[in-house]
Amino acid sequence: MSPDENRTLWNSSSASMHETLVALEAAGRASSLWSTTKPPFRHDIFLKAANILDRRAGECKGYMVQEIGAHAHFAQFNLATAAEILRDVAGRISSALSGIVPVCQEQGTHALVVKGPYGVVLGIAPCVIYHRPEDAAGITTLLIEHPAVKQINFTGSTVVGSTIAETAGRNLKPVLMELGGGGKNNAIVCEDADLEKAAQQCALGAFLPSAGVNKVSNLISDALAKGATVVHGGIRGSGRSASRIPPTVIGGVTEQMIYHTESFGPSVSLISVSNDGEAIAAANDSEYGLSGAVFTRDLDKGLSIAARIETGAVRINGMSIHDEAELPHGGAKKSGWGWFNAQAGLDEFLRTKTITFQTEW
Numbered sequence: 001m002s003p004d005e006n007r008t009l010w011n012s013s014s015a016s017m018h019e020t021l022v023a024l025e026a027a028g029r030a031s032s033l034w035s036t037t038k039p040p041f042r043h044d045i046f047l048k049a050a051n052i053l054d055r056r057a058g059e060c061k062g063y064m065v066q067e068i069g070a071h072a073h074f075a076q077f078n079l080a081t082a083a084e085i086l087r088d089v090a091g092r093i094s095s096a097l098s099g100i101v102p103v104c105q106e107q108g109t110h111a112l113v114v115k116g117p118y119g120v121v122l123g124i125a126p127c128v129i130y131h132r133p134e135d136a137a138g139i140t141t142l143l144i145e146h147p148a149v150k151q152i153n154f155t156g157s158t159v160v161g162s163t164i165a166e167t168a169g170r171n172l173k174p175v176l177m178e179l180g181g182g183g184k185n186n187a188i189v190c191e192d193a194d195l196e197k198a199a200q201q202c203a204l205g206a207f208l209p210s211a212g213v214n215k216v217s218n219l220i221s222d223a224l225a226k227g228a229t230v231v232h233g234g235i236r237g238s239g240r241s242a243s244r245i246p247p248t249v250i251g252g253v254t255e256q257m258i259y260h261t262e263s264f265g266p267s268v269s270l271i272s273v274s275n276d277g278e279a280i281a282a283a284n285d286s287e288y289g290l291s292g293a294v295f296t297r298d299l300d301k302g303l304s305i306a307a308r309i310e311t312g313a314v315r316i317n318g319m320s321i322h323d324e325a326e327l328p329h330g331g332a333k334k335s336g337w338g339w340f341n342a343q344a345g346l347d348e349f350l351r352t353k354t355i356t357f358q359t360e361w
Helices: 018-036 039-055 057-068 072-096 133-145 157-169 195-207 211-226 278-284 299-308 340-349
Strands: 111-119 120-124 151-156 175-178 186-187 229-232 248-251 267-269 291-297 313-316 350-358
Touching: 018 120, 018 133, 018 340, 039 057, 039 072, 039 111, 057 072, 057 278, 133 151, 133 157, 151 157, 157 175, 186 195, 195 299, 195 313, 211 229, 211 248, 278 299, 291 299
Parallel strands: 120 151, 151 175, 186 291, 248 267, 291 313
Antiparallel strands: 111 350, 229 248
């Protein structure tokens, strides 16, 4: 469905249980073959993928704008970051499977500690696909429980992530999760902050993502009914379709309003505090912990506050959205666990094995 045009763009049949089994068996065979390839071969594949993405950037950006209503700048940011990550991984492949040779206590006993890939990883990415709810549960359970799948990687809501983690737990399979919280990232603006820069960065970070208009509108309406005020924007604008909502700033927000709920839409709530301690307490008063920001002219203060914020990342004097291939990305609390990107991200997909052997020396 196009959120801009409110019409169906593509139609596709859901996979049957049989088709899912065929795909899983094919993945298992491919994993065995892939495990025999050498780092230079894999390196070249990742670089080729990055080059293809660059070459078809205009086409891919068009899909993002049309299919999920992404702003052109946000689509370009995602494409550039994706290509950067592919190239970064390509550069790390040769050393990713390295190990160590520890010294054993017993004479003549030696050991190797090596790393190897888990194997087939079930990746469940966020998307906008309409399907019959009754189709999803059986297929997803089959994918998670099949012996060929060794690990699950999920990006999406905390509610769905909890269900996936429960199924994976029953099958004793590791899970890597990036969950909710992007719509509840906090930003602490200290008294000594550059207010113009803070306002600009907070607006960018808050208004880049988007979600269902009805959910955001209901949250804003509820806050207004309980005494909050609209500082900027409003519930509905004269956008290209009914699926658009203008950037909205709400003042006078209390704990009984939108305070705890992730809107994941173009809305931001203003909460007044008396000191840095209250600001930190307010920032941590959430079940989510994906990312946060601190605005201050005092770097020491910024670092001190950042250390006390319960999130996977904190940006000092910058918006909370900041992705780079060289920086690990992950959340705390109900925003998930595990890491993407950089060496920490690669390590999530590797298992450690200890091998011992005896010699006469």
